[in-house]
Amino acid sequence: MTTETSAPTSAPAELDADHGATPVGQRRPGRGGLLLGVLLALCGAMAVVAAGLILRGVGATAAAPRPTAAPRAAAPQPGSPSAAQPTPADRSAASAPTASAPALTVPPTAPTGTVTATTVTVLNNSRITGLANQSAAVLRDGGWAVAGVGNYTGRVPVTTVFFADGRESAAHALADAFPSVQRVLPRLDDLPDGGLIVVVTSDFAR
Numbered sequence: 678m679t680t681e682t683s684a685p686t687s688a689p690a691e692l693d694a695d696h697g698a699t700p701v702g703q704r705r706p707g708r709g710g711l712l713l714g715v716l717l718a719l720c721g722a723m724a725v726v727a728a729g730l731i732l733r734g735v736g737a738t739a740a741a742p743r744p745t746a747a748p749r750a751a752a753p754q755p756g757s758p759s760a761a762q763p764t765p766a767d768r769s770a771a772s773a774p775t776a777s778a779p780a781l782t783v784p785p786t787a788p789t790g791t792v793t794a795t796t797v798t799v800l801n802n803s804r805i806t807g808l809a810n811q812s813a814a815v816l817r818d819g820g821w822a823v824a825g826v827g828n829y830t831g832r833v834p835v836t837t838v839f840f841a842d843g844r845e846s847a848a849h850a851l852a853d854a855f856p857s858v859q860r861v862l863p864r865l866d867d868l869p870d871g872g873l874i875v876v877v878t879s880d881f882a883r
Contacts, residue, residue, distance in 0.1 A: 795847040796822050796872040800829035803879040812877045819854055829876050831867060836881040839864040839874040848873055857881040 797816055801809035809826040817823055837860040840848035845861070851873060852858040857880065868874045 795844055796824035797851070798824050798869050798872060798874045799826045800868075800874060800876045801827070802829045802831070802833045802876045805879055808877055808879075808881065812875065812881055815855070816851075816875070821851065821854075824872060829868070831865070833876045833878060835859040836875070836877045837862055839868055839876065841871055841873075844873055851875070 797813075799809045799813040799816065801812075809828065813823045813826050836858050838848045838851050838858050839862050841864050845863075848861045852861050857877075858875065859880070864870070864874060868876075
C-alpha cells in the first residue's frame with residue numbers, strides 16, 4: 678500500500694503595500710533611516726569643503742609677504758674710525774671765525790699846535806714823597822713834555838698850573854686834559870721862568 682506524502686509547504690510571504698513581497702523574518706529599512714543617512718553624508722561633505730577652505734585661507738596667509746622694517750644704522754662704537762673722525766660740517770663749523778666786538782680804546786688827550794712845544798715843570802707842594810715824579814709820569818703819558826721835577830716851599834691850596842707870558846692857552850689845555858689841575862694862574866715870581874709850572878698838592882694823588 679502506498680502512502681502518499683505531501684511536500685512541505687513554506688509560509689506565505691508577507692506582502693508590502695509599497696514594494697511587494699518581503700520574505701518572512703526580514704524588514705526593509707524605513708524612511709527615517711534613509712533620511713538620517715543622507716543627512717550624515719551631507720554633513721560629511723560640508724565638513725570636507727569647510728576644511729578645504731580653511732586650509733586654503735591659511736596657505737594664502739602664510740604665502741603673503743610680510744613687510745620688513747628698514748635696517749637701522751649701527752651706532753658708531755667708541756674708538757671706531759667713524760666716531761673719531763669729524764664730519765665736513767664739523768670741520769667747516771670749527772674753522773669759521775668767531776665774530777667778536779671790537780675793543781674800544783680811548784686815546785689820551787694830546788696837546789696840539791703851539792702847545793706841543795710847551796715844556797712843563799712839575800713841583801711837589803705836599804708831604805707825599807715822590808709825588809712830583811708820579812705826576813710827571815701821568816703828564817708824559819698824556820703827551821706832554823716834562824722838563825724837570827722838584828719841590829715848592831710856598832703855599833698853594835690845590836694843584837695849580839702857572840703859565841708864563843704867551844702860554845695861557847697851553848695852560849688851559851693842560852687843565853682840561855687833567856681834572857686834578859683845578860686852577861690856571863699866571864706865573865709867580867718865585868717860580869721857575871719859561872713854559873708851564875704845575876704845582877701838585879695831595880689832591881692830585883686822589
